[in-house]
Amino acid sequence: MAPIRNSQVIFNEIPKGLPEPGKTTIFNDKNTIDPETVPLDGSFLVKVLVLSADPYMRGKMRPVEVPSYTPAYLPGKAIYGYGVGKVVKSDHSGFSKGDYVTSVMMDHAEYWVPSKDDFSTIKKFTPEPGLPLSVYLGAAGMPGRTAYIAWSMYAHAKKGQVCFVSAGAGPVGAFVIQLAKRDGMKVIASAGSDEKLRQCKEFGADVVFNYKTQSTEEVLAKEGPIDVYWDNVGGATLDAAFGNAALHARFIICGFITQYNSQEATPYKNIAHILFKRIIVSGFLVFDHEAEWEDKFYAEIPKLLASGQLKYSEDRSKGLEKSGEALLEVQVGKNVGKKIIVVADDD
């Protein structure tokens, strides 16, 4: 069998602010792989089907010497992130041809051979009938686990209390809105476009507003005070939430997109309310807690998503060459719903 195309998305340059498709990352369709002869050495060959574009990936586009919670991308190498693929050839006793796998280390490429270091990140799964594979990158994947685990650990939801969710149309926010409603809370959700607000409503939010055209302070003053704030953004929105927190409010800090592309200091005028209102603010990254919660999550959530009891929305780009653009979209909030890059059909 002759070598076949194995296009890749290469990390080329550290962005100054926002990532720039074609400069920060370069799409290379000249690369090839020979499935017959590729050395596996105890690993296996995965055909990449769907990839995820997530805000955290901006944090990996930095000098390798700068420490952070997630390793930096290596210049000249393929970028990687959450993906779903199918094993096409295996030299590993735990994985067989036809297995579906998901991992946070999947190359933005058409084919992937995991290294031994990647093995612990790879989960083999049986797709829930009726649920698209891409959902395992969203509501049934990392964003869903983020919402589900942090909500379970830190929200201490009480019926009749008020929850505010920023980025409510994103994959985490959408899930949180539904969890808060299931717990009997009043939900305020913010987003940046009419289409996103419509989606927040569909997910069940009671009050929605566009943070670009309405004052977050004013909305929260009118509809709050807020008992739970689910923060995906930080900055002025977080400051407004501090100012409108209820006594003993719980803040879950789960994203901070206002600072991913900036080193500027942000003015906070209400942060002392952490004291005055005795707020508990909890920073959360899902990988700290996945081992403990994963089984419960997979037993419960994919079924609810397949049956429609939990809703999700997706924003798909077709073709690996759209990866760079997708990464930019999730930084500026252009996507509506979970951003997915469809690399290949599952045939």
Next chain:
Amino acid sequence: MAPIRNSQVIFNEIPKGLPEPGKTTIFNDKNTIDPETVPLDGSFLVKVLVLSADPYMRGKMRPVEVPSYTPAYLPGKAIYGYGVGKVVKSDHSGFSKGDYVTSVMMDHAEYWVPSKDDFSTIKKFTPEPGLPLSVYLGAAGMPGRTAYIAWSMYAHAKKGQVCFVSAGAGPVGAFVIQLAKRDGMKVIASAGSDEKLRQCKEFGADVVFNYKTQSTEEVLAKEGPIDVYWDNVGGATLDAAFGNAALHARFIICGFITQYNSQEATPYKNIAHILFKRIIVSGFLVFDHEAEWEDKFYAEIPKLLASGQLKYSEDRSKGLEKSGEALLEVQVGKNVGKKIIVVADDD
């Protein structure tokens, strides 16, 4: 018996920034009381012995219509706060002549007749032999309970980890340094004068620095990262702590003196580390938890203080007329140790 002098400290004017003795508060020594004829109506007459000047009292010097966690002082009325006194006459079955009492509602006056609303705040106690009454306003009082309870609830201290305490020479900070050392931690303490740094050392701090002449960022970068930050100040110190936090750090926000006298927004450049380091930030005010912890505290702490196993320091002003000045001192950090106003001897 003829009426006797009952000097009072009257709340006269809302300060713009710092309180101004003689303007914000006025000392009135023309007031009298007749212990024979004063109407008690089920209450009792207390001779005020020692009073406390605490930073939170600035927050009560505000317009009555502005809500906060503690009621505003009423213009033209005596200010009040933590104090220790002795019952001289009683029309209340629970209190007898000679009883020692402490309360957060004690007038800054020579005599005090508590209202029925005050009763629930009054604690009768038997002074530990060898322990000055004033210590029941410091290490054996509200600041001590603050340190003891919040440390017990939120520090999750681990031997060998690093604790940073701001305002380390204050009554709360001094207590926290000793709790952290008892738990086997390395302790970094900051304060604003050589004398305060010397005290921090005496309380057991391993590393001390003057935040006015040394960079908090640099000290924490060298001596950290910090696992527990005990915050009494907020502002730039808190921002430096965010920037130098260890993974899964615990921040206890127990004071925010940088904002008590200012409405300005403060720039934070490191607040996103709440996410990156998965920090848990807990706002704490002692009165939320006193009922639950009080018995344990009084059974354990006064003995340790009397025996010298726990240390404390005091900064005493003699005479009720010093009240206004004392309130200013605790705002600008002029006091070294717990600020006490000695109103009368216990004779």
